[in-house]
């Protein structure tokens with residue numbers, strides 16, 4: 001466990017109250033990192049003093065910590081409360097259900113947490129703090145790179161790792177050898193008096209700075225992405241196409257800087273939508289394949305190409321991406337009016353009400369219909385479509401399976417004024433029946449019918465010609481058509497096509513975000529796995545004329561690898577400073593150490609010491 | 624085709640059998656660990672107090688440099704003396720659950736052997752499941768949970784093989800694994816099957832496997848952090864003989880754990896090592912999201928909680944670098960961070976609906 005006394009364990013934080021901050025160890029351990037010093041003192045008077053105090057607070061580690069913590073707490077509500085950016089329908093539902101709470105949430109921006117004022121304030125403050133932290137740290141680090149490792153402390157014995165021995169070699173020769181040896185091992189080493197001071201692991205600091213800068217880069221990329229993005233949705237039935245212009249979208253949103261006048265000319269046609277589902281087993285009905293077979297062109301008069309879009313493989317075209325979002329069925333219907341004239345023929349997209357088995361609803365609006373005697377009589381049909389009919393005798397109709405095994409379309413009919421001429425935008429999936437009347441039969445029951453697709457019935461009839469009980473042409477006609485009372489028209493269920501909905505998005509800044517992410521990762525690895533450490537070698541002639549070699553190491557954190565490394569360095573130095581044969585204990589500490597070492601040597605295997613760790617990955621980590 | 628399907632069904636069935644067998648053997652391992660702790664409670668350790676109240680502090684650990692060749696008359700191997708920082712407690716690690724008793728140790732070893740056996744069955748179960756569906760075994764919560772537990776045990780066994788001081792975690796680990804597997808086979812069970820199209824991507828291999836590895840490692844870090852808090856309080860009480868002294872039971876249990884400093888260091892090393900991997904997990908998820916949904920970040924609940932977890936761990940790492948926040952406060956942040964990870968897995972999957980689809984919850 002670490003405590004408040006920062007020396008020598010964490011000299012970098014330089015706690016002002018560290019008791020021996022003034023000792024020579026303080027300098028030796030200084031600037032082993034560029035972490036800012038904590039400063040809790042109150043400011044001196046004056047606005048400038050306050051401003052400086054405020055800035056120092058903002059860029060302190062403590063406030064960075066606080067802001068980080070706030071950021072994580074602030075992100076929570078957005079995951080629990082419905083968000084307009086993700087599901088606006090749910091937000092409306094929530095507001096309807098919770099009157100007061102909804103209003104309070106609205107005030108607090110809880111329905112768009114990640115673009116709310118307070119959330120933005122947190123991360124902007126955090127990033128200001130980050131910049132305020134990075135810039136001085138970078139300068140300081142450059143200074144450290146230019147400077148030299150600090151001179152050896154007076155008493156090396158006080159450092160976390162220490163070793164000593166006596167040698168016949170001359171001190172001067174030992175020091176020269178030590179400097180050579182350390183430099184060979186990529187330490188930055190220089191002579192200070194009777195000692196060599198060396199340091200290694202600067203990449204740790206580089207990593208840390210790179211990581212924090214990369215965070216800023218990612219934020220910028222995020223901003224660029226949302227300022228210049230555009231995103232739109234389009235539902236397309238098989239056989240239909242799309243060309244990239246504003247009017248063609250079902251819905252479209254774009255960032256403030258996106259220019260809708262210069263949209264790239266491209267387009268595509270949905271040829272066929274392929275969907276397969278699990279047929280057996282407990283997961284019956286689970287989708288297996290969704291594939292939109294399309295042809296596309298790029299450029300105003302480009303050539304057509306064939307390809308397929310799947311859920312995880314969007315189409316990448318002219319800086320845009322086309323994603324497959326969802327799919328459903330579009331019954332094809334023909335409507336004739338009282339005059340017997342075809343007033344509507346086409347595929348009508350139905351929206352799935354049950355995402356699993358695709359019980360879907362939709363409407364057919366026929367504004368151009370007239371009565372037998374030529375009066376305006378707009379027609380509207382409410383439809384319920386099931387790809388695989390179920391609930392035969394239950395009175396209700398639902399789908400049992402998402403594929404087209406037994407498609408049935410149930411319709412009822414309205415007439416009157418559709419309200420489409422009012423100029424107000426209308427929901428194409430809903431019938432506005434305010435000024436319409438529903439057709440009833442003679443008994444006053446709602447006029448409705450279940451229809452089978454004509455194309456399938458015809459195929460069936462063709463297969464069974466001549467067989468007794470096979471379908472006649474009239475049967476086919478009857479089963480696929482609903483005739484309105486008094487000869488006011490009819491609706492025929494011709495067949496089914498699939499529709500698929502696509503998201504077409506244009507996003508900038510992706511590469512920048514990825515670059516930032518990669519650098520963040522690399523920087524992080526460097527910062528966490530590289531240990532910055534200092535080593536000092538002192539060689540002085542002892543009282544008896546024999547040279548005493550002392551080596552000591554200091555890491556940013558109490559690392560188990562440091563003693564090992566120091567040992568290795570010592571072994572490497574031994575050929576140039578062979579231990580004196582009549583080695584008397586050099587001093588008391590060495591004596592003690594040797595005793596404890598031998599006492600502990602047959603180590604208890606259940607109690608492995610840290611140093612036995614062969615691969616401690618985070619040795620640069622602070623303790 | 625039907626033949627292959629039948630073969631797959633047999634495999635899936637075998638997978639279930641293996642998982643159930645693993646649960647049985649883990650239960651035995653759990654009991655053996657209990658016995659280990661019971662025997663261990665008979666030892667009189669009391670080393671911590673002795674160390675804390677000892678007058679003169681000798682250097683804590685001495686490390687000898689690796690020997691080169693045979694010994695000669697000449698001193699060839701300098702001894703490196705290490706010093707703990709001033710102000711920190713100089714406490715040796717506890718002996719482990721067995722408390723130094725021979726019988727306890729025996730049962731502890733039996734427990735580990737059983738754990739190895741259970742682990743083999745468990746991994747077999749995960750692999751046959753993967754073979755039966757011919758894809759990565761983490762397409763739904765059942766698979767995620769079983770794989771998660773397998774990875775956690777693997778992580779523990781690897782640390783044991785590397786001779787890390789980790790044996791003390793046996794009981795809580797096996798307990799958690801039992802809990803996790805029990806939930807998996809009862810509540811979360813999903814019959815083996817193919818993936819929904821949204822999960823058809825090689826990013827599933829990369830992103831989810833990383834998430835699982837992170838979770839398993841974070842879990843070990845979490846246990847170490849939690850026990851650190853207990854052990855630290857215990858040591859603090861002992862260090863102040865005038866104040867309140869720990870109870871008998873607490874003493875018996877806590878004395879056998881590694882020292883607070885060791886637990887803290889272990890937790891930090893694990894969390895710090897896994898943090899970059901967690902960062903990568905999120906980045907990989909973002910790349911996948913870009914391919915699947917058209918945006919690399921959309922504040923989907925799962926994304927939000929990954930982010931919260933990430934920021935919480937960043938908080939923890941920052942706290943360690945900030946004077947006055949080290950030790951207990953940082954440890955609490957570490958606990959919170961792991962809670963976020965857990966919530967992201969169970970909470971978000973069960974209580975919050977989002978784009979992340981797992982079949983069969």
Ligand code: HEM
Nearest residue numbers: 033035036059060061064126129130133215527937940944
């Ligand atoms: C955007 C949010 C931030 C995140 C996600 C973040 C993340 C991290 C992480 C994971 C580390 C650990 C690396 C290590 O221990 O070497 C770290 C270290 C550090 N961070 Fe941040 N950081 C953020 C903001 C800040 C800010 C605002 C400051 C300045 C006030 C700051 C200053 C530092 C310092 C000084 C260290 C290194 C401490 C040391 O030298 O050991 N960070 N940061």
